[in-house]
Amino acid sequence: MFEHLTQQPADKILALMTAFRADTRAEKIDLGVGVYKDATGNTPVMRAVKSAEKVLLETQDSKSYVGLAGDPAFADSMIDLLLGDAVARSSVAAAAQPGGTGAIRQALELIRNTSPDATVWLSNPTWPNHPSIIKYLGMKSAEYRYFDSETRGVDFDGMVADLAKVKKGDVVLLHGCCHNPTGANLNLTQWQDVIDLLNKIGAIPFIDIAYQGFGDGLSEDAAATRLVAASCPETIIAASCSKNFGIYRERTGLLMVITQDDAATKLAQGTLAFLNRQNFSFPPDHGARIVSTILGDATLRADWEAELEETRNGMLALRGQLADELQRLSGSDRFGFLAQHRGMFSRLGTTPELVEKLRTDHAIYMVGDSRMNIAGLNAQTVPILAQAIIDAGI
Numbered sequence: 394m395f396e397h398l399t400q401q402p403a404d405k406i407l408a409l410m411t412a413f414r415a416d417t418r419a420e421k422i423d424l425g426v427g428v429y430k431d432a433t434g435n436t437p438v439m440r441a442v443k444s445a446e447k448v449l450l451e452t453q454d455s456k457s458y459v460g461l462a463g464d465p466a467f468a469d470s471m472i473d474l475l476l477g478d479a480v481a482r483s484s485v486a487a488a489a490q491p492g493g494t495g496a497i498r499q500a501l502e503l504i505r506n507t508s509p510d511a512t513v514w515l516s517n518p519t520w521p522n523h524p525s526i527i528k529y530l531g532m533k534s535a536e537y538r539y540f541d542s543e544t545r546g547v548d549f550d551g552m553v554a555d556l557a558k559v560k561k562g563d564v565v566l567l568h569g570c571c572h573n574p575t576g577a578n579l580n581l582t583q584w585q586d587v588i589d590l591l592n593k594i595g596a597i598p599f600i601d602i603a604y605q606g607f608g609d610g611l612s613e614d615a616a617a618t619r620l621v622a623a624s625c626p627e628t629i630i631a632a633s634c635s636k637n638f639g640i641y642r643e644r645t646g647l648l649m650v651i652t653q654d655d656a657a658t659k660l661a662q663g664t665l666a667f668l669n670r671q672n673f674s675f676p677p678d679h680g681a682r683i684v685s686t687i688l689g690d691a692t693l694r695a696d697w698e699a700e701l702e703e704t705r706n707g708m709l710a711l712r713g714q715l716a717d718e719l720q721r722l723s724g725s726d727r728f729g730f731l732a733q734h735r736g737m738f739s740r741l742g743t744t745p746e747l748v749e750k751l752r753t754d755h756a757i758y759m760v761g762d763s764r765m766n767i768a769g770l771n772a773q774t775v776p777i778l779a780q781a782i783i784d785a786g787i
């Protein structure tokens with residue numbers, strides 16, 4: 394049977410990881426996959442994560458199954474972290490998932506189950522896994538404009554014009570903060586306009602949030618998600634703990650479904666458990682327990698928040714340094730957007746050919762659409778990147 398398999402297209406981000414590892418040039422710079430790196434290029438285990446793992450090692454007395462939706466303490470602590478008091482806990486159905494991707498996949502299965510004809514609207518551009526999973530599931534999708542290639546900010550007029558074509562019952566996928574791959578984000582007034590539009594149409598917002606704490610702060614980065622959850626009758630949220638807890642390989646995420654109707658919330662909770670059972674039975678627990686241990690302990694939580702703040706401030710400083718360096722070298726403000734963008738990524742806004750040239754001539758690796766992982770830089774490599782950008786004629 395297996396001779397009938399066809400070659401699958403390589404995932405562009407993951408293929409870049411492989412190419413980087415194979416490059417023998419000592420000066421190579423990895424701005425590819427969205428993994429946080431400190432100034433030495435290491436992806437550290439966060440202090441609070443180490444401490445929580447010690448607590449678990451000492452206190453955990455069983456590795457038996459938990460529940461199909463995962464540990465309720467994990468869901469409660471994540472709902473509190475993300476949604477605060479925006480909605481009543483009783484209106485949120487939630488189930489732990491294997492990472493943010495797992496939560497997205499399961500959300501799409503849920504949408505397909507309940508509304509097979511719904512179109513899922515995606516920003517252009519978006520994280521490549523979104524269209525890829527939608528296509529794999531045989532669902533309908535459409536794009537809305539998002540990125541203004543001149544200003545490198547959000548093309549809000551284009552976005553609103555495209556979202557006006559959304560039909561009742563369609564789903565609109567929005568990045569809660571730190572848009573991947575562009576780094577360009579809506580302000581809260583624009584979020585309110587999008588909410589009003591979706592409510593007028595009767596469309597359902599689906600928020601992917603993987604970088605809470607990487608933009609402006611934990612509550613600042615959650616503000617848009619809270620506004621949506623509090624203002625829309627139904628909201629779907631896929632949250633990842635990979636980045637803000639640095640537990641990438643533990644596969645820790647939460648899918649939330651918010652409704653205004655108790656019976657619908659109960660149905661959603663049952664369906665999330667059912668979907669988990671069909672796909673993998675019980676979700677991974679170790680990462681989830683690390684998260685709930687940290688969030689449930691004042692000392693660990695304070696340490697986690699402090700380290701997350703150091704991480705965020707480090708990325709903001711690199712953004713500022715890169716924008717300043719490029720202003721100095723180019724004698725213009727055209728790279729000022731780098732300091733305005735938020736999160737791990739910025740889309741430089743250049744051609745795949747020039748991205749390739751940076752790789753060939755300077756051993757600088759970024760995704761072909763010119764997405765750069767700012768956390769792949771340090772104070773020494775910023776001037777090297779800036780000079781390479783100018784030399785390449787970008």
Ligand code: LMR
Binds near residue numbers: 406426427428520
């Ligand atoms: C990324 O966008 O680079 C990360 O979210 C990693 C991934 O799985 O693609």
